[in-house]
Amino acid sequence: MSRLLTSVGAMSLVLFLLVLSLPVGPQAQAMLGVAGLAAMLVIDKVAHRGPGRIAFLVVGLALVVRYMVWRMTATLPPASDVTNHVASLVVLSAELFCFLTMLLGLFAVARPMDRPRARQLAPDEAPMIDVFVPSYNESLDLVAATLAAAKAIRYPADKLKVHLLDDGGTDQRCNSPDPLKAAAARQRREDFSRMAAELGVTYHARAYNEHAKAGNLNAALMKTDGDLVVVFDADHAPSREFLEETVGHFADDPRLFLVQTPHFFLNPDPIERNLATFATMPSENEMFYGIVQKGLDNWNAAFFCGSAAVLRRSALEEVGGFSGVSITEDCETALDLHSRGWRSLYVDRPMIAGLQPETFASFIGQRSRWCRGMIQILILKNPLMRPGLSIAQRICYLSSSLSWLFPIPRAIFLVAPLLFLFLDMQIYRATMEEFFSYTMVYMAALLLMQGHLYGRVRWPLISELYEYVQSVHLLPAVWSVLTNPRKPKFDVTDKGISVENDYLSELSTPYYVIFAVLLAAVGVSIMRWSAEPEARDLILVIGLWNLLNLVVAGLALGVVSERRERRRMPRLAQTSHPAVIAVEGVAVPAFVTDVSGGGLKLRPVGDRATRVMPGQKATLRVRVETDGDETEVLQVSVDVANSGVDGEGRFVGLRFADLSPARFRLIAALVYADIDAIRTSRLHRRVRRFLPIFLVKLLGWSATATARGVSYLLRHRTGDKKTATDKSLAPASGKPAAAASAAAPAPFDMTLFSDEATDARASAQGLAPAS
Structure with a gap:
């Protein structure tokens, strides 16, 4: 060849x-x-x-x-x-x-590489792993879902430790001269440390907010000792297979310092949302993760993207930890290690589900940081002059940084x-x-x-x-x-952030x-x-x-004409997952059809389905997989938000009523454990368009966008937006997990997950009432 x-x-x-x-x-x-x-x-x-x-x-x-x-x-x-x-x-x-x-x-990108699957390691071969989840200003429910998903990763439990690195609760912030900021930081530390403990996660809050994310990660490196380090952003929840598809590569290459995987996002970026293209058009990051990183991998130049990656501790220690000269510590760290002869690898298999900036202003803020950081690398660590890099690596890093001009x-x-x-x-x-x-x-x-x-x-x-x-x-x-x-x-x-009203961006x-x-x-x-x-x-x-x-x-x-989007977390369609909802002492079999961080949609079955009514408080019980063939039943408190009948039968909308650990373990099990559906939707949007027809379509698309922009200019005042946390995500009591879990759930009838549940599934799919 x-x-x-x-x-x-x-x-x-x-x-x-x-x-x-x-x-x-x-x-x-x-x-x-x-x-x-x-x-x-x-x-x-x-x-x-x-x-x-x-x-x-x-x-x-x-x-x-x-x-x-x-x-x-x-x-x-x-x-x-x-x-x-x-x-x-x-x-x-x-x-x-x-x-x-x-x-x-x-x-x-001349020769993009497709890597074979990682070798599966026996339990005695598995290295010790520390999972780092750095956080700064993210909400408790967002971070807790990621922690629960990280804890649920399939891996020997005695060799996996999950760490929450909370830069929003540092000593510096808790002792801020601003009493309001200090009180908020102390409350955050109390709530986050409690939730971490209940989820079996180690909580870290350092003394000072120095060197941003790189400093946070380096502080955790000094307190841990795992052979490998996994980094997930606070809004990047992993699937259970993440380590199975990555760790084996390190056993085969002692000079491998990085296995990077793609970032996949559950929500549209502001361009996709405001132009209504998210469901049909490939996302902007698809070109980078679907082609560019695979091309860089061929030249041993695939670089760290800040999250959804596994790194070797000994390599990081050789260069003094995560690099912090620029504000893009991820690419800079990879450059430093590549220049010392370490190798990287890219696995083109999405295994995390994250969130993108919701507003145009936050999108520009994110891209501004990426832009400034990559240009910093170009100037301060010029890859053309960097000792130790191959000619191909110099060209690849130059391409990645120079393009941001x-x-x-x-x-x-x-x-x-x-x-x-x-x-x-x-x-x-x-x-x-x-x-x-x-x-x-x-x-x-x-x-x-x-x-x-x-x-x-x-x-x-x-x-x-x-x-x-x-x-x-x-x-x-x-x-x-x-x-x-x-x-x-x-x-x-x-x-x-949720956008409760249509409005013109403040940057418009x-x-x-x-x-x-x-x-x-x-x-x-x-x-x-x-x-x-x-x-x-x-x-x-x-x-x-x-x-x-x-x-x-x-x-x-x-x-720049921001569309209303109240839901802070997207709902994901599920294949019918059996559940039981207990209302006023009555247990009603049902199936979960979609779920988000804030609630679920159920289809109750049987003659007791009509007993579930809006305004009721209830207990939801769902059996989920833990390790191997083992399962457990999770019980969470919910509020019945709405109910009705559509073309598929009766449905019920539920809101989570507290911040209990069971809630986040349930979200991790139903949303993130198996993301094959997410991968399928990603591939479904990868469709080539016939150029002449698409260009004509683009003209019409532009005319429609222009008309909407003019109408927004006439109807909405610039920057007049109302953003708030989605109310469906807030606990009814406003209390964290410890208080919410004080009330014991009603006794649970295990027979509802036996053969009766199978019969109920058949009834639900046939839209016939269960006896």
Whole structure:
């Protein structure tokens, strides 16, 4: 196979040089472009991997290089025209930067790796493991669900210890000069330490909040001694199989320091929520976890992503723990260890379910931290100059960090057509024939390459949308790091916020201003096209460029128009899981059909189903798996929130009534223990779109988003939002677990989980009343 790839590579190089040497001119370029695009389409259909992949990329890259040569030699104003020449060079520099990052990215993902499953270890082979769950400002119910899921991981119990690292309850915060903050921190420490103890988790609160998350993790390293360290963010609950799919790799490679797994999110990010694409479109992070990390893994450059990862303690100790020079301690730590000869590995199997920022403002805050941190790494720990890295690793780390400078070229591409349309600056000289022969072929080649590499995980122009909405606010962040790389501080991203009303994001104003300017530029281009017949070709070219910017800006208006979303935790559909709900001394068999952190939906069966009514207090009993074939019955207090009848029969909505450990163990068992359904939904959204049809759809999508953005502007005051913890998640008594568990549950009839339950399941599925 390697010999075949070498032969294909040599032939592709010859083809690449041949394409570059062909005559330059609009007509020859048009013929070459059509032939090249046709070849790419054929290769994409018949040979998507291996040699075909190499040939496809070579043809596409040749078309892109021909465009860049033409762009540098035939489109610039003369140097004697200083103003226009300088402006044109700035735009060309932005294009060359994008070309460079594209080349680096192509190298990184050229051969994505699919790893075999980890070897399963016998109990006596299993290493000691410490699970770290760092927390700062997350709510108790959010953290407790993750702790319960971590405790439920399948692994020898005597070799697994779970630790809550609570940076919200440090001595520093408990002794704050602000009495309200001090009281809140002391209450947090009391509540979190109690819940940790009841869940069998070790609670840690350090003295000072130093060095943010890296400092928190390092403080725990000093107090623990496991061979391996697992890190889960406070809102990243793992499935029970997590260690089975990761730990075995360490036994086979003594120089392995990291096994990273994907992050999968239960809720949409603000862009997906506000544009209503979460159920149908691949999530933004799918390209990184589905393609990029697999490509980096081929070059031993897959890096730590801060959570859902296993690390070797001895490797961490060699570099003094988790790195903290930058505010992205995860990637920085991996860079430090790769430079010392340690190896990493990526397992493309989602085994955690997490939460994304709910509001656009918190989304921008998170991305600002990532952006600033990666640029810090680029400046302070330049991978090109870092001793110990291979050439491939240098290229991969350079690609990962350099790409975060995207706000700079994105801003240039937004402003450039406006300079011509409003100020008549000649930044791009081309006839319509040249535009179609070179620029359109170039853009088509880029779209085909993107579709070939990322088609199932990233749809056309979606990257442009994400970059645009971030660039508006990340551009100042980039500048601040470039001017003072040690200035950025770690900011924690808010999670678990509910949005009770539609509202305009407090960050929305620039997007409306930009849209208005771009819309005015469309009017100017139409007027100039009518008034200047001798320059119509150039006006049309620049006008189309501006129009593309307007389409993306219209989508952004829908992004900053926040949709109402009261549920703080998403509900997950479940296959019917048997349960019993006891109301006023009557036990009613039922099945759980969906569940969230705040409550459940049941379908009661039998002639006693109508006894369950809204407003009642009840006890829910569910049998769940523990270890192996063993099971236990969990009992939780619930409030009946609503009931009714739909197309599938009678249903009952329940709210958890307390913060008991049983509640969180139940959530861990029903939501996180087996996330095959989550993985299935992830794959279901990985669908390639036919490019011409999708581009038409995108125009309609932009028009709809624009209309909604305008309506929000007219109906909602900017920043007028009401966010609160979902009421369904709060305990009825407002007391933590110790008080809630004081009342003993009613006696439980175990026969309801025997053959009667099987009969009830059949009755429920047939919608017939049970006898």
